[in-house]
Amino acid sequence: MKKAILGISAYYHDSAAALLLDGEIVAAAQEERFTRKKHDSSFPISACRYVLQETGIDFKDLSAVAFYDKPFLKFERLLETYHAFAPSGFTSFLSAMPVWIKEKLFMRRLLSEHLSELGDSRKVPVFYPEHHLSHAASAFYPSPFEDAAIVTVDGVGEWATTTISKGHGKNIEILKELQFPHSIGLLYSAFTYYTGFTVNSGEYKLMGLAPYGNPDAQRTHDFKNKIVTELVDIRKDGSVVLNMDYFDYATGLKMVNEAKWEKLFGIPRRPAESDISQAYMDMALAIQQVTEDVVMRLVCTARQLTGSKNLVLAGGVALNCVANGKILRAGIFDGMWIQPAAGDAGGAVGAAYAVWYIRDGNERHLNGDADAMSGSYLGPEFSDKDVYRTLQKYDAKAAYYDDFSRLTADVAARLAEGNVVGWLQGRMEFGPRALGGRSILGDARNPEMQKKLNLKIKYREGFRPFAPSVLEEDIGDYFDIDRESPYMLLVAPIREDKKIPLPENYHDKPLYERLYFLRSDMPAITHIDYSARIQSVSRKTNPRYWDLINEFKRQTGYGVIVNTSFNVRGEPIVCTPEDAYRCFMRTEMDYLVLGNYVLDKKDQPALAEKGDWRSEFKLD
C-alpha cells in the first residue's frame, strides 16, 4: 500500500491541504476556494476532504499528518499553569502578546479536535515541522535541483522571519535565521498599510504601484534615505534590524506608529480607496527598492554560505516577482526555482515533504528537468456532466463542442475581436496565481483591454497591471528572458524592439495619462516600466490552454494573451463551474468557457440574486 501524508497549513493565514503519495504531490488546494472567504485561515476541512477524496484515501489509512508549524509546547504548559493560579494576570499577559502567539498556544488541541472530524485519528501520527522548515521544504523538494541554496522570507510575523538553508538530496540544513520582530516582510507590510492597502493581500498592489514612482525625484531618494537610516538597519549579509519605535505590530494591534511615520515622511497614512497621489507612488518605489536591495544581499549570502549554483525561494516575499526578476538577471545563480504557493498555503506541501524526506528518510529522485508541482494544477477538476448540471440549474444557454479545436478556433476569434472570456478548464491551480485553469482572458494587443478588465470585470483599481500568458517556446520572441516562467513569478522587460519610447516630461503627467500611454504593441500586459509578469504555458502541463494560445497565434500572429485570475476584487479565485457562472453573470465578461461548453453573455437569462452580491466579498 502506498504511503500517504496529509500536509496541513492552518490558523494563521491562507489555510490549505496537500496530499503526498509515496513522496509525490498528487493534490493540493487552499481552503478559501471552497469556503469563498479570501485567505481563509480556519482549519481547512474542505481542502482536506478534497485531497483525500481525489486520491481515494481514507483518513484512518494515512501514514501521517504533517502540520506546517510547531506549537509552543513548553510555553503552552507554562501558561496553562499560570492560568490556573492567576486568571487576571494571565489575561493581561496575553493581551500584551502578538495575536498570532495566542492562536498558536492552543493549536495542538485545536488541531486534534479538527482532525477527528475527518475520521478516526487515533492511529494517525501528527508531526509538526517548524514553520520555516515547511517553507524551505516547499521550495527545495519539488524543485528540479539535486542541491540548492534555500532562502525563505516571510511576509508576516513568526519567530523566524528569514532563513538561509542548504538543500542537498533529501536533506535540508538551516544555516542562518533571522528572528521576529526583525523582518523585511513586515517592513514591506508596514508600507502596504501606510499606503492605504490591506496587509497580507495588498502587498501585491504596493509592488504594482512602485513603477509609478519617479526614480529621479528628490522625494523618492529622501524616502529611501529615511527608511534605511530611521526605520531599518540593513546589514551586509541581508539581515535587518528594525527600529521598533516606529512599529506597533509586535503587540498585534496596529502595524505602525502613525504619528511617528507622519513626522518622518511628511505625509499621513493614505485612507483606503482614496486617490493615490504621486507621493505614495514615490514611497512605493522607495520601499520596493529597499526590499530588492535586502533580498539581493540575502541571496548573495546564501550563495556564499552554500556554494550552490541553484537558488530556491519560498515565503510571502518570494511572491515579489519584481525582486525575483532582478535576482535572475543579476546572474548570481544558474538555476532558480520558486514555489508557486510561496505563501503559507505552500507550507502544507512543505510540511508533508519534510515528514517524507527528513523524518522518514526516503531517497529523493529527480524528475529530469521538470519540477514536481505539475504546473501547480493540483486542485479539483469538473467534468462536462458537472458543467451540464450547473447550466441546468441556472437555465443557462451554452453551445457544446465535441471537437476542442473548433472550440479554440471560435474562442480565439472572440478574443481577437476584443471580447473578455472566462476560462475554466481542468484542475484548479494551487497558490495565488491563476495559470489558465481558472482565468479571465483578453487580447493583449487591445489598447482598451487594461481599462476594461480593471473597471468592468474585476472592479478594482485602474492602475493595476495585467500579466501575459505566452507559449513556452515563444517566450524569447516577446520578452527579454532566457528561460520559462511557468508560475508567473518572474518579471522581465519586454524585448527592446517591442518598446515605444516615452514622451518628454512623462513623469509630470497625471497617473491615468501615464497609465494609458501605449508602451508597446501589447499594451494590456506592458507595465509602466516596460516590464511584464510572465507566465509561460507548457503544452505538457496545460495542453488545452496551450492550444487556445496557439490558435490565437495562428489567427493573429501573436502567441500572447492577457491572463488574470477568475474572480472579482475581494473574491477568492473561482473553483467550481457554478462559481464561474456567477462571476461571469455579475461582471461585464462577454463569453464563458466551461470545459467543452461556450456561453455567450447575450444569451443568458438574468441572474436572480438576493441582495447586492458586492457585499458578499470584502474589498482587499
Ligand SMILES: [Fe+2]
Ligand atoms: Fe509563513
